[in-house]
Structures are given as C-alpha cells and as structure tokens.
Amino acid sequence: MSERLLEVKDLSIEIATRRGPATIVDGIDLHVDKGETLGIVGESGCGKSLTMLSLVRLLPNKIRVSNGTAAFAGRDLLQLSSRELREVRGGKIGFVFQDPMTSLNPVMKIGEQLIEPLLYHREMSKAEARKRAGELLRLVGIPGAEQRLDSYPHELSGGMRQRVMIAIGLACEPELLIADEPTTALDVTIQAQIVDLVKDLRKRLGMSVVWITHDLALIAGLADRICVLYAGTVVEDAPVEQLFAEPAHPYTRGLLASIPRMDGEDAERLNSIGGTPPEPGRRPAGCPFAPRCPMAQEICRTTVPELQPLRGETTPHRVACHVANRVLEAA
Amino acid sequence: MSTALLRIENLRKHFPVRLGAFGEKQAVVHALDDVSFEIAEGETLSLVGESGCGKSTTGFAILNLHKPTSGRVVYKGEDIAVFDEKRMRPIRRDLQIVFQDPYSTLNPRMTVGEAVGEPILFHKLATRAELPGRIERLLGDVGLNARFAQRYPHELSGGQRQRVAIARALACEPRFIVCDEAISALDVSIQAQIINLLVDLQAKYGLTYLFIAHDLAVVRHISDRVGVMYLGRFAELGTRQQVFSNPLHPYTKALMSAVPEADPVAERTRQRQILTGDVPSPLDPPSGCRFHTRCPIAMEQCRSVVPEWHDRGAGHFVACHAVAG
Numbered sequence: 001m002s003e004r005l006l007e008v009k010d011l012s013i014e015i016a017t018r019r020g021p022a023t024i025v026d027g028i029d030l031h032v033d034k035g036e037t038l039g040i041v042g043e044s045g046c047g048k049s050l051t052m053l054s055l056v057r058l059l060p061n062k063i064r065v066s067n068g069t070a071a072f073a074g075r076d077l078l079q080l081s082s083r084e085l086r087e088v089r090g091g092k093i094g095f096v097f098q099d100p101m102t103s104l105n106p107v108m109k110i111g112e113q114l115i116e117p118l119l120y121h122r123e124m125s126k127a128e129a130r131k132r133a134g135e136l137l138r139l140v141g142i143p144g145a146e147q148r149l150d151s152y153p154h155e156l157s158g159g160m161r162q163r164v165m166i167a168i169g170l171a172c173e174p175e176l177l178i179a180d181e182p183t184t185a186l187d188v189t190i191q192a193q194i195v196d197l198v199k200d201l202r203k204r205l206g207m208s209v210v211w212i213t214h215d216l217a218l219i220a221g222l223a224d225r226i227c228v229l230y231a232g233t234v235v236e237d238a239p240v241e242q243l244f245a246e247p248a249h250p251y252t253r254g255l256l257a258s259i260p261r262m263d264g265e266d267a268e269r270l271n272s273i274g275g276t277p278p279e280p281g282r283r284p285a286g287c288p289f290a291p292r293c294p295m296a297q298e299i300c301r302t303t304v305p306e307l308q309p310l311r312g313e314t315t316p317h318r319v320a321c322h323v324a325n326r327v328l329e330a331a
Numbered sequence: 332m333s334t335a336l337l338r339i340e341n342l343r344k345h346f347p348v349r350l351g352a353f354g355e356k357q358a359v360v361h362a363l364d365d366v367s368f369e370i371a372e373g374e375t376l377s378l379v380g381e382s383g384c385g386k387s388t389t390g391f392a393i394l395n396l397h398k399p400t401s402g403r404v405v406y407k408g409e410d411i412a413v414f415d416e417k418r419m420r421p422i423r424r425d426l427q428i429v430f431q432d433p434y435s436t437l438n439p440r441m442t443v444g445e446a447v448g449e450p451i452l453f454h455k456l457a458t459r460a461e462l463p464g465r466i467e468r469l470l471g472d473v474g475l476n477a478r479f480a481q482r483y484p485h486e487l488s489g490g491q492r493q494r495v496a497i498a499r500a501l502a503c504e505p506r507f508i509v510c511d512e513a514i515s516a517l518d519v520s521i522q523a524q525i526i527n528l529l530v531d532l533q534a535k536y537g538l539t540y541l542f543i544a545h546d547l548a549v550v551r552h553i554s555d556r557v558g559v560m561y562l563g564r565f566a567e568l569g570t571r572q573q574v575f576s577n578p579l580h581p582y583t584k585a586l587m588s589a590v591p592e593a594d595p596v597a598e599r600t601r602q603r604q605i606l607t608g609d610v611p612s613p614l615d616p617p618s619g620c621r622f623h624t625r626c627p628i629a630m631e632q633c634r635s636v637v638p639e640w641h642d643r644g645a646g647h648f649v650a651c652h653a654v655a656g
Contacts, residue, residue, distance in 0.1 A: 043518035192589035221598030258523035260552035272523035
C-alpha cells in the first residue's frame with residue numbers, strides 16, 4: 001500500500017454574498033499518495049483551483065473554508081499557525097500558477113525571485129543560493145541559465161516565464177508540487193515541452209504532483225489518477241486508464257464525448273452537454289449534475305449521491321452517482 | 332472546387348515599432364509576409380500555428396481592420412484592401428468577425444437585444460417595427476430564448492455571451508465570418524455546443540468561415556481546408572485530410588506531434604517529436620526558411636533561400652526545400 005502524502009476530508013468552501021454565504025466547494029474528499037500525480041479535472045467555477053489554494057490559505061477575500069481537514073504528512077494544514085504555514089508554503093508544497101506574467105514580480109530579476117525562497121527556507125548563503133538558482137534554471141531547460149538570472153520577467157517568452165515559475169516551485173525540493181493550469185496560456189509545442197519537463201522532474205525528484213486542468217487530453221498522458229470535479233464536488237475518482245476506459249459518471253462521459261479527437265471518425269456533430277453548471281448559491285437539492293443529466297431519475301433530484309466504490313467493490317474507482325451502474329450497462 | 336469568395340494575393344502586414352527605453356530605435360514586426368490563398372464559397376478554412384504566427388493578423392487584414400502594408404484582398408472582383416472606411420461600410424455587412432472574448436466585445440451597457448439589433452438598424456435591414464421579430468429570430472438561431480433580449484452581458488454565462496456575439500455577427504446576413512479563437516475561452520462542454528452551432532448555421536445560411544484556432548483537434552473536426560502558419564508565412568495548406576493524414580512540412584508534423592490525445596494507453600507509448608526552443612522574434616525573422624532554426628531536417632540552403640510555395644498536387648501546398656524536390 002502506498003503512503004498518503006495529502007488527505008483532504010469533507011472540505012467545504014463558501015463565498016460571502018449579499019444574500020449570505022454560498023457554498024462553492026461542498027464536502028470534497030481527495031488524497032494524493034507519495035510519488036503520485038493526481039489530475040484534477042473540471043470546468044471553470046467547479047472549485048478545482050480554490051480547493052488547492054485553500055490548503056495553503058491563499059483564498060481570495062470573501063472566500064473561506066467552512067469545514068473539513070487537510071492532513072499533509074500527518075498535520076492538518078488548515079490548523080497550522082502562520083509561522084508553521086510559512087514553512088509549508090514554497091517549502092514542502094510548491095505552487096505553479098497559470099499566468100506567469102501576473103505571478104512573477106515584474107520589477108525583480110529572475111535570479112532574485114529564485115533566491116528568495118532558498119534564503120528563507122534553506123538558510124543558504126547568498127552565494128550558495130545564487131549557484132543553486134542557476135542549477136534550477138538549467139534543470140528546467142533554460143539556455144544560458146546563469147546569464148538569465150539577471151533578466152527581468154518581461155525579457156522572457158511565455159514558455160520561458162512558465163519554466164521560471166516551475167523552477168521557483170521546485171526551488172526547495174517540495175514533497176508536493178501543485179500546478180494550476182500551468183500550460184493553458186501556452187502553445188501546444190511549448191505545452192509539450194513543459195509536460196515532458198514535469199514528467200522528467202517528477203521521476204528524478206520523486207515528488208507528488210497535483211495538476212489542475214480542464215483539458216482531459218492533456219491529463220491522459222500525465223496523471224496516475226484523476227478526480228473529476230463538478231460544481232464543487234468530486235463526481236468521479238479513478239486511476240487514469242480506468243477513467244478513460246470505463247467512465248462511470250454521466251458528466252465524465254459527457255466531457256469525454258464532447259472533445260474532438262485527433263484520431264476519431266469524421267463525426268458530423270460533437271456530443272455536447274446541454275445547459276450550464278449551477279451558480280454558487282443556486283445549487284440544486286440532489287445531485288448537482290441532475291438538471292443536465294440525460295439519465296437523471298427521481299432520486300437524483302432529491303438526494304445527493306455519495307462518492308462510493310464502483311459496483312460496491314473495493315476498487316480504487318469511485319463515483320458519486322445513483323445510476324452509475326446503469327450508465328455502464330448502457331455503454 | 333467551388334468558386335472563390337475571397338482571393339488573398341501577396342498579403343503583407345508590417346507593424347513599425349519603437350524600441351529602447353526612449354523609443355529611440357525603430358524596428359518592424361513582420362507579422363505577415365507574402366501570403367496568398369483563396370477562400371472558397373461555403374467552406375471552412377482554418378488557420379493554425381503558434382502565437383504570433385500571423386493567423387489573427389491575416390483575419391484582420393482580410394477584413395481591412397488592419398490596413399495591409401501591401402498585397403490585395405479581392406472580393407467581388409474588387410481589391411478591398413485599398414478601400415477607405417466609407418467604401419468598406421457596405422462590404423462589412425458581408426464580412427463579419429466573432430472574437431475570442433465576448434465579454435470585452437459586447438457593450439456592457441447594451442442589452443442583448445440592443446447589441447443584436449444595432450447592426451440591423453445600421454445597415455437599414457429592417458424597420459423599427461420589424462426589429463423585435465428579427466432579434467427574436469436571430470436569438471432563436473443561436474439557441475437563445477427571446478427573453479434574453481432584455482438581459483445584459485454580465486447576466487450571461489460565457490457560452491451564452493458567445494452565442495450573442497454570433498447572433499450579432501449574423502444580424503446583417505453576412506456571407507463570411509472570421510472566427511478568431513471564437514471557442515478558445517470556453518469550457519469543454521460549452522465549446523462542443525458552440526462548434527455544433529457554427530456547423531448548423533453554416534448549413535442553414537451557406538456561410539463561409541475563416542476559423543482561427545490553436546486547438547488542432549477542434550480544427551480537424553470543423554475544417555474543410557487547413558493552413559499552417561509559421562512566423563508570418565504559410566508553411567502548408569491543404570484539405571483537412573491532406574494536412575492531418577499526410578502532413579508534409581516538418582513544422583506541421585511537429586505541431587501535430589505536440590497535441591495530446593485523450594488516451595492514456597496510447598500516450599504512454601507515444602513517440603513525440605518535441606520542438607526545442609521558442610518561436611524566433613518577428614522583429615528579426617530568420618533568413619531563408621523561417622523555420623530553419625528549429626527544424627530537425629534543415630539543410631544548408633534552408634538558411635539562405637526562402638522555399639517556394641509549391642503545389643504537391645490536388646491543392647496540397649507546402650513551402651519546404653526538403654519536400655519540394
């Protein structure tokens with residue numbers, strides 16, 4: 001049995017609105033094992049980014065955790081003091097965000113931004129940290145790494161900036177790297193470079209990765225396991241091969257059917273999921289997907305389905321759906 | 332092959348820029364260089380390539396939203412590239428555009444009905460009395476209920492806003508629509524809805540699309556023909572079948588190879604050809620073939636001689652020394 005690195009239980013997040021608090025994330029359970037890459041997949045507003053941001057208390061104003069625990073290496077992240085939290089942020093947990101232009105400091109040289117976490121977390125001397133910063137840039141494949149330390153972010157291309165973000169995320173050799181749509185703003189060619197880089201680093205450094213994305217094709221080649229989020233809940237959680245071979249939740253099936261395939265038949269029409277996800281504060285009573293679900297039954301509109309092992313077995317494939325078995329039979 | 336709706340001849344767009352802290356240095360961005368192609372009536376022609384390859388500039392230059400530096404855009408026998416705004420006005424009725432982000436292109440203070448009705452009144456296509464009926468029909472065309480006419484853009488979801496942007500483009504009964512990354516910002520499940528909508532509208536109104544996108548799987552799904560661009564030039568152009576099943580240019584091959592497949596088993600064993608480095612700066616594009624600095628099979632002549640635009644048969648064009656022989 002593999003060792004748990006992160007275990008999130010019953011995590012709920014709410015946003016303050018004029019009409020009172022509205023739930024955005026509703027009782028999420030998820031875990032990451034040591035050395036594992038977890039893909040978190042979902043559409044905008046499903047809570048995939050907020051869930052991960054909440055772990056290191058980076059939630060925006062008016063949004064707060066209302067319930068849950070997040071055990072990381074035996075300690076509850078949500079209960080840490082600010083001092084303990086600083087040890088974790090950038091130290092044990094590294095972050096890479098979507099847009100490097102807004103997450104890098106535009107008036108600080110690349111080198112200084114890389115050295116900062118090393119001085120803080122690793123108590124290196126400036127000279128040591130600078131040497132290490134150069135190594136990190138080389139590690140992420142930036143040509144002329146040592147000279148680049150004195151560049152400013154605007155002097156680099158988008159792909160290069162994202163590499164710098166990854167280097168900063170990796171600076172202190174974190175046990176967990178959280179990558180929030182790190183390639184969404186990049187071209188496919190650069191995306192392929194970044195994906196290869198992360199795969200390679202993961203192998204060499206033995207770290208765990210959480211990769212947040214809306215791109216199912218991208219995550220297929222990258223993750224060991226995938227959690228599919230819908231409207232702030234985990235609707236399906238399965239090893240990557242099982243999820244693609246036997247998607248059990250109607251939402252997962254709908255998502256997979258709606259992406260055009262490079263090797264597919266020349267279909268006239270794409271399958272699309274009608275309607276739009278519910279807004280926070282207007283969540284339906286039962287299953288949040290029921291209003292858009294082609295297979296919804298009466299029970300789906302009244303009772304929230306629990307995330308359970310598929311077919312009642314002890315498989316790692318879990319799904320939150322009243323009709324999952326019928327979905328599989330229909331396939 | 333059906334008749335050409337638009338003929339683009341040697342289109343070139345250079346943007347002068349000032350560099351340096353005080354703007355003391357002058358330079359030229361070679362956004363588009365010597366691009367020629369035709370768009371056939373009723374087809375969907377897609378342009379693909381990395382950011383900065385000139386695909387959007389091509390769309391803008393065709394619509395005369397950027398005045399081309401040189402070259403011709405022939406529509407109905409006339410070169411519209413030299414038209415001023417006044418002469419363009421009646422032409423604009425025929426040639427429309429849908430942008431990536433409807434939130435920044437729809438006026439936040441206009442209701443959906445006003446936004447969709449504006450081009451109808453501008454081009455005098457209906458009287459004020461007929462207008463509500465027209466708007467209702469257009470909203471129906473894009474799958475929106477008539478009550479949406481009273482709403483404001485901020486009350487809509489991203490997919491609904493994009494539907495409104497499409498309805499607005501359709502309002503003046505165009506023949507040609509540039510879809511500039513029109514589905515790129517949408518979520519997967521919504522993206523499929525909009526793609527289907529575009530396909531339906533094309534069938535219903537006989538529309539011609541210039542579809543600019545970076546998602547190759549979507550392009551493969553929607554296109555009749557595909558043009559691959561690199562640093563302001565065409566690398567390859569052909570039918571969807573030709574370009575996707577038999578890519579000739581090394582850049583096209585690399586681009587295809589970078590696209591991830593939604594298949595974990597295949598992805599594990601797949602051999603990728605990953606391009607190293609970034610696209611060079613369009614301020615000072617490489618000599619000869621612009622791709623030679625990243626090309627895995629570059630030869631001596633690629634560094635100095637611009638490859639010719641060469642028809643490999645059946646309308647499959649490629650600009651590459653290595654495959655032209």
